[in-house]
Amino acid sequence: MQQQEILRTLGWTLLAFAAAFAGAAQAAANVQSMRGDVQAGTAQVNPNDRITAGASITTGPGAQAVLRFDDGQVVVLNENTTFRITDFRFQKDEPRNDRAIFDLLRGALRIVSGAVASRSQNSFQLRVPQATIGIRGTDFMVAIVNPAIISVGTGAVGATNAGGTAVFGAGSFGSIGSSGSLAVAIPASAVPAGASAAFSSMNAVAGVVAGGMAPGAATSGTVAGLTPTTAAVIGAAVAVGAAAAGNDDNATTTHHPTTP
Numbered sequence: 001m002q003q004q005e006i007l008r009t010l011g012w013t014l015l016a017f018a019a020a021f022a023g024a025a026q027a028a029a030n031v032q033s034m035r036g037d038v039q040a041g042t043a044q045v046n047p048n049d050r051i052t053a054g055a056s057i058t059t060g061p062g063a064q065a066v067l068r069f070d071d072g073q074v075v076v077l078n079e080n081t082t083f084r085i086t087d088f089r090f091q092k093d094e095p096r097n098d099r100a101i102f103d104l105l106r107g108a109l110r111i112v113s114g115a116v117a118s119r120s121q122n123s124f125q126l127r128v129p130q131a132t133i134g135i136r137g138t139d140f141m142v143a144i145v146n147p148a149i150i151s152v153g154t155g156a157v158g159a160t161n162a163g164g165t166a167v168f169g170a171g172s173f174g175s176i177g178s179s180g181s182l183a184v185a186i187p188a189s190a191v192p193a194g195a196s197a198a199f200s201s202m203n204a205v206a207g208v209v210a211g212g213m214a215p216g217a218a219t220s221g222t223v224a225g226l227t228p229t230t231a232a233v234i235g236a237a238v239a240v241g242a243a244a245a246g247n248d249d250n251a252t253t254t255h256h257p258t259t260p
Helices: 003-026 113-119 193-205 230-247
Strands: 027-035 036-039 056-057 064-069 074-077 081-089 099-112 124-128 131-143 150-161 164-169 173-176 184-186 255-256
Touching: 056 064, 064 193, 074 081, 099 113, 099 193, 113 131, 131 193, 150 193, 164 173, 164 184
Parallel strands: 099 124
Antiparallel strands: 027 064, 036 056, 056 081, 064 074, 074 099, 081 099, 099 131, 124 131, 131 150, 150 164, 150 173, 164 255, 173 184
């Protein structure tokens, strides 16, 4: 009986250890700052709450949320947005297990990439209804206004779907009409009003002027109801993204169609 009790205790200990390890591997983000109605599933979100992998975050009208992930990545969610942390795994000493897979179901967001994207570009995916977006050392925004509109601040993003892959460099805008059509570059003047308003709102969070990035400006004051600490966090993340991008920052767009 004593031996059975020892084995049972050992079994529970191992299960608890495995659960703790899995929880660490699946750890995701903290709510760095927010305003308005923000929910994770059906639960109300508050500042400093922990958001774990698998959660869907929804912002209401006039709301906004800033998530800081464990790898330093920052995500700004604009109003009327639904964002899912489909799979996020980061452990400082285990880069081979890195993974960051997100779904933007509606609305708009801004992402300043962190260690996961810097250590392995293939580990990051942002999925929207029209395409899958991959990055390298990047600060970019996406707004789903049918089409999906991409704005790249630093680095580069690639939008891949059945139509092929289009790569957009810093300072450029892209439009993705459907999951079957190749994304195309568009001038700033062609960005739909809804997307332009979302981009301006999210740029304001970090003290960045719409249509371009101003390194260092992200550390200035309280903007749009968010704290100076949040602005500083985004500013630091922008600097990391710009450093990782290196010489890839450019305003050109190249297309790489898929082979049937």
